[in-house]
Amino acid sequence: MKTLLSIAGMTLLFAACKSKTASYTVQSRTLNEAVYASGEIMPEAYYFLKANSADLLLKVMVKEGDTVHQNEVLAVLGTPGQLEQVDILQRQVALAGSNAQEQSAALTELRSRIALAKTKQEQDALNADRYTELARSKAVSEKDAEQARVQAATSATEYKTLQDQYQTLQSDLSGKLLQARQQLTATTQSREGKVLKSPVNGRVYKVYLKTGELAQLNAPIVMVGLPGQFKLELLVDERDISKIRTGQKVYFETDVYKGKQFEATVNKIIPLLQKESRSFQVEAAVQDTALFYPQSSVEANILIRERINALVIPSDYLMKGDSVYLQQGKELHKTAIVTGIRNGDWVEVKSGLKAGDVIATKEGK
Incomplete structure (x- = not known):
């Protein structure tokens, strides 16, 4: 179990007190038990915007440090021709939608012809009835009456034909609108992942590629996250994970603010x-409000237990295999010990030594 450097302001927490003499008298001290972890610091919420296929980066609309809004376009993948195709289809949808409206020129003109045909059909029908009555009284010839009836039938047919034409034209225009929309939807879906939008109101932390460069499948192009709030993403050894609980304090250092x-x-x-x-x-949620830099490496200690009274020795006196040189008179005897907490420059001794024993470095002979 590894530990970090000293934490200022806490009683003997991570105390750094290297012996400047050749010997040390074993004694008890107050320690804190901690688990070492390493990792990086990241925004509390962040997103990597990636390519859904290998493609050219056509445009980058932002630079690192920019503030962005949710759904704002940050980058576009593809070629100018692909973008133009979408624009063309959008215009086709708009035109088809305009043509399919009741107020469109084609439908308005046909409705005017239908209104005229209806008026003529009604007039010819009345005229045919009148001529038929006049023919019964011999006021006009039967031939004239028959011609009037034929004209009425013709006008009725023309009126019905125009009505059918109107229905056909309406269906045709609606079909063209539907087809244009389907083409636009298909093209738009194929471009999903090529128009990269910000999922949050936040800040651009990293732009990984430049305009014209090739983006690989699932390769990050832009990293965006929430500003001002950070977290640690730490890795804890499997042998120590059982000691970790939510709510535990974490003390960490980053090279950006060395020391x-x-x-x-x-x-x-x-x-x-x-x-x-x-x-x-x-x-771990970072409590400090300093300006941190995402993906900066950190070393941390997760505090497990505080203020443990333990028999300790300086770590400089501990040799490989957990043994020390025990001074007895003028002689040094290599003695095995059982260690516990290793906290900064101090090592807990569980057995093998007692308070008052004197240990020495090999150089102290």
Whole structure:
């Protein structure tokens, strides 16, 4: 179990007190037990916008550090011809929709012809009835009456034909609108993943490619996340994961602020072993409001127990195999010990030594 550097402000937490002498008198100290973890710092919520197929990066609309809004287009994949095709189909849908409206020029003109044909059909029908009555009284010839009836029938046929034409034209225009919409939908679906939009109101943290470069399948193009809120993504050895609980304090360092320590709190334990590293991922909410940089590496200690009174020795005196040189008079005897907590420069001794024993380095002979 590894541990981090000292944490200032806590009683002997991670105390760094290397012995400057050749010997050390074993004694008890107050320690804190912690589990070492390493990982990186990330925005509390972040997203990698990726390509759904290998394609050229046509446009990048943002740069790193930009503030963006939800659904704002950040990058476009594909070729100019593909974008033009979408524009053409959108115009075709708009035109087809306009033509299919009741107020369109074609339907309006045909309705006018139908109105005229209806008026003529009604007039010819009345005229045919009148001529038929006049023929009965011998006021006009039967031939004239027959001609009037033929004209009425012709007008009725023309009126019905125009009505049928109107229905046919309406159906044809509606069909063209539906077809245009289907083509646009199919083309738009094929371009899903090629127009990359921000899923949140946030900040652009990284742009991985430049305009004109080839984006590989599932390769990140833009990273966007929530600004001002960060979390740690840590890896904990499988031998230590059983000690981790949500709510535990985490003290961490990052090279960006070398020598400065920050605090976080464990809020998520992902119970899935990562076989490659034989470790588990643990997330911790960062309490500090410093300007952190995503994907910066961190080293951390997750505090397990506080203020443990333990028999300890400086880690410099511990040799491989957990043994020390015990000073007895002028002689040094190699003695095996059982260790416990290893906290900074201190190692807990569970057995093998007692308070008051004097240990020495080999150089102290």
